Amino acid sequence: MRRIYKIRRHEWVLLLVLVLECAIFSVAGTNFLTTANAFEITRLGVEIGLIALALTPVIITGGIDLSVGSMMGLAAVVLGGLWRDGQMSIAIAVCAALLLGLAGGSLNGLLVTRLGLPPLIVTLGTFSLFRGIAEGLTRGIENYSGFPSQFLFLGQGYAGGVIPAQLFILVVAIGAFAWLLHRTAFGRSLYAIGYSSEGARFAGIPVGRHVFIVYLLSGLAASVSAIIYVAHLGQAKSDAGSGFELMALTAVVLAERQSSAGVAQSLERSWVCLRWSFFRMVCG
Amino acid sequence: MSLKRYKREASALGAYLILLLVMALIAPAFFNPGNLRDLAMNNAAVMLIAIGMTLVILTGEIDISVGSQFAVCTVAAGWFAKAGMPVLLVLPLVIVTGSLLGGVGGALVGRLRMPSIVVTLALMVAWRDGLRWITEGAWVQNLPADFQWFGFEQSDGQFLIIAVTLIVLLVSAWALQNLNAGRAIYAVGSDAEAARLAGIEKRSVVFAVFVLMGALVGLAAALNAARFSIVPSNGGMGLELKAIAAVVVGGTAITGGRGTLLGTVIGVALLGTIGTALTFAGINPFWEKSIQGAIILVALMSEVALRPFDRWRKNHVNPANHVNPVKLFFTGFTG
Numbered sequence: 001m002r003r004i005y006k007i008r009r010h011e012w013v014l015l016l017v018l019v020l021e022c023a024i025f026s027v028a029g030t031n032f033l034t035t036a037n038a039f040e041i042t043r044l045g046v047e048i049g050l051i052a053l054a055l056t057p058v059i060i061t062g063g064i065d066l067s068v069g070s071m072m073g074l075a076a077v078v079l080g081g082l083w084r085d086g087q088m089s090i091a092i093a094v095c096a097a098l099l100l101g102l103a104g105g106s107l108n109g110l111l112v113t114r115l116g117l118p119p120l121i122v123t124l125g126t127f128s129l130f131r132g133i134a135e136g137l138t139r140g141i142e143n144y145s146g147f148p149s150q151f152l153f154l155g156q157g158y159a160g161g162v163i164p165a166q167l168f169i170l171v172v173a174i175g176a177f178a179w180l181l182h183r184t185a186f187g188r189s190l191y192a193i194g195y196s197s198e199g200a201r202f203a204g205i206p207v208g209r210h211v212f213i214v215y216l217l218s219g220l221a222a223s224v225s226a227i228i229y230v231a232h233l234g235q236a237k238s239d240a241g242s243g244f245e246l247m248a249l250t251a252v253v254l255a256e257r258q259s260s261a262g263v264a265q266s267l268e269r270s271w272v273c274l275r276w277s278f279f280r281m282v283c284g
Numbered sequence: 285m286s287l288k289r290y291k292r293e294a295s296a297l298g299a300y301l302i303l304l305l306v307m308a309l310i311a312p313a314f315f316n317p318g319n320l321r322d323l324a325m326n327n328a329a330v331m332l333i334a335i336g337m338t339l340v341i342l343t344g345e346i347d348i349s350v351g352s353q354f355a356v357c358t359v360a361a362g363w364f365a366k367a368g369m370p371v372l373l374v375l376p377l378v379i380v381t382g383s384l385l386g387g388v389g390g391a392l393v394g395r396l397r398m399p400s401i402v403v404t405l406a407l408m409v410a411w412r413d414g415l416r417w418i419t420e421g422a423w424v425q426n427l428p429a430d431f432q433w434f435g436f437e438q439s440d441g442q443f444l445i446i447a448v449t450l451i452v453l454l455v456s457a458w459a460l461q462n463l464n465a466g467r468a469i470y471a472v473g474s475d476a477e478a479a480r481l482a483g484i485e486k487r488s489v490v491f492a493v494f495v496l497m498g499a500l501v502g503l504a505a506a507l508n509a510a511r512f513s514i515v516p517s518n519g520g521m522g523l524e525l526k527a528i529a530a531v532v533v534g535g536t537a538i539t540g541g542r543g544t545l546l547g548t549v550i551g552v553a554l555l556g557t558i559g560t561a562l563t564f565a566g567i568n569p570f571w572e573k574s575i576q577g578a579i580i581l582v583a584l585m586s587e588v589a590l591r592p593f594d595r596w597r598k599n600h601v602n603p604a605n606h607v608n609p610v611k612l613f614f615t616g617f618t619g
Contacts, residue, residue, distance in 0.1 A: 064401075066525075111581070111585075115584075115588045117585075117588065118539065120401075120538060121584060122584060124525060124528060124529060124532070124580060125577050125578075125580030126577060128525075128529065128574070128576045128580060129574050129577025129580075129581065130577070131577075132570075132574025133574045135570040135571075135574070136568065136571040138570075139568055139570050246408070249405060250405060250406070
């Protein structure tokens with residue numbers, strides 16, 4: 001039987017750092033080492049975690065997506081705008097936000113794969129573009145709030161009284177990305193593309209299409225993250241998710257190693273998110 | 285000197301001239317001296333940092349820690365001044381501070397050959413959170429009276445800032461084209477291996493460029509801090525992306541080896557003018573960022589539009605094979 005998951009050395013280091021961090025903070029601060037706090041931390045980690053997960057395949061293919069944080073802002077604003085000003089049901093608004101994420105992701109994907117432009121600059125452009133549209137639509141001041149309680153449950157509710165509702169989404173996403181990267185031909189091809197996109201092309205991998213899908217997923221994850229973020233805070237503003245691209249990027253980069261252990265990387269990513277949430281909670 | 289070499293700069297300049305023309309038609313008040321001076325003041329810091337960023341990008345690296353370096357240098361300027369140092373000493377000390385910060389990145393990227401985006405991302409977080417830790421978010425207040433405008437009158441101080449920026453710009457542009465050091469930056473950026481065979485070590489050039497970048501950040505921070513009577517501890521947010529965007533809009537290749545400071549000047553001007561121009565045109569300035577983003581994307585796409593001509597000139601193939609970039613976008617590369 002093949003081992004599904006093998007922890008590699010530098011992941012042990014990360015895990016050790018996480019444990020150490022927990023130990024230090026539980027000694028240094030009161031109320032840190034409680035179940036409630038542990039779950040509140042994961043609540044904060046879900047939004048960054050989803051984005052970090054989706055950035056993983058992007059980085060594996062040798063690309064980067066700086067626009068995820070801005071896409072969160074735009075998706076949050078569109079969600080709030082359609083619901084409050086557009087008088088639409090929250091379900092339709094959520095669907096529209098998801099579609100918007102797909103549209104933004106495909107814009108990045110098209111520019112990167114069809115025109116062969118450098119991802120860093122393309123997504124720097126859309127980073128500015130998406131946030132700018134969000135700010136323009138709301139004139140920088142509009143703040144949508146008063147969402148229905150069923151929707152807020154997604155970000156603030158507890159399943160079974162203790163487990164934050166959005167944790168399930170992250171768990172499903174971790175499983176899905178681990179499976180996608182490690183257990184599918186598509187996922188394996190991403191590593192080939194990252195190693196040598198020309199070589200991958202000669203091996204018959206439709207490089208453009210696969211890279212496109214990777215950016216599409218990144219846009220989608222940003223909009224999912226935005227929806228959870230809005231439900232978590234109970235408000236939608238154009239500044240939602242600012243700086244998330246760099247936080248998520250840090251999470252990915254901390255865990256980055258040129259290796260083929262996809263599952264490991266996905267799992268690792270979630271640890272790193274946890275670390276980030278700890279850090280944010282204690283420092284901020 | 286052939287003009288064709290500067291077509292990327294020319295297209296950015298064309299866009300800028302169109303913007304100015306539109307402003308002249310719909311809002312001539314845009315050109316009043318006070319507004320132009322404000323524009324120059326607001327963009328002087330970005331200009332200085334974009335100069336450094338151009339050099340960094342020309343070597344094929346990137347530095348996204350400049351915004352955090354800027355914050356650290358700004359606070360350092362406040363501290364030095366508060367410690368009773370004369371203004372003439374504060375300026376060089378802040379520049380040295382910036383060089384040290386840049387040197388850390390340069391050592392890690394140049395000497396240890398770590399990827400610059402990873403290194404400078406880590407440094408960005410480290411400098412900013414380190415600063416937050418030390419200052420606890422407090423701004424530096426009660427500065428000596430001669431801190432603001434270096435003790436000069438406001439108009440003299442403003443003139444000084446603009447003059448220093450222009451001098452740095454001209455000297456760097458001249459040095460980049462004419463000095464061995466300047467040519468070495470292009471050499472390692474276009475082909476590190478060829479440069480090595482010619483006796484130019486990429487690691488040393490990269491280290492030097494990062495130090496220079498830090499020094500320019502220090503200078504920009506000191507000049508910018510002098511505009512106000514208190515010093516913020518959260519300055520320079522998003523400055524790194526502003527500078528990179530200006531460099532790219534100015535036609536510098538993100539892969540290194542190609543680009544000019546002339547292009548960067550146009551890029552800074554174009555992106556820096558949009559916000560004010562919108563206000564004068566009666567459009568809500570909150571659209572500024574989206575237009576800046578659109579400009580970056582259009583600049584990139586014009587790059588693609590120019591690409592087929594390059595290929596044609598190089599290979600002398602039939603110009604009928606020229607690919608329509610719009611068509612290319614929708615159909616993709618089939619070959």
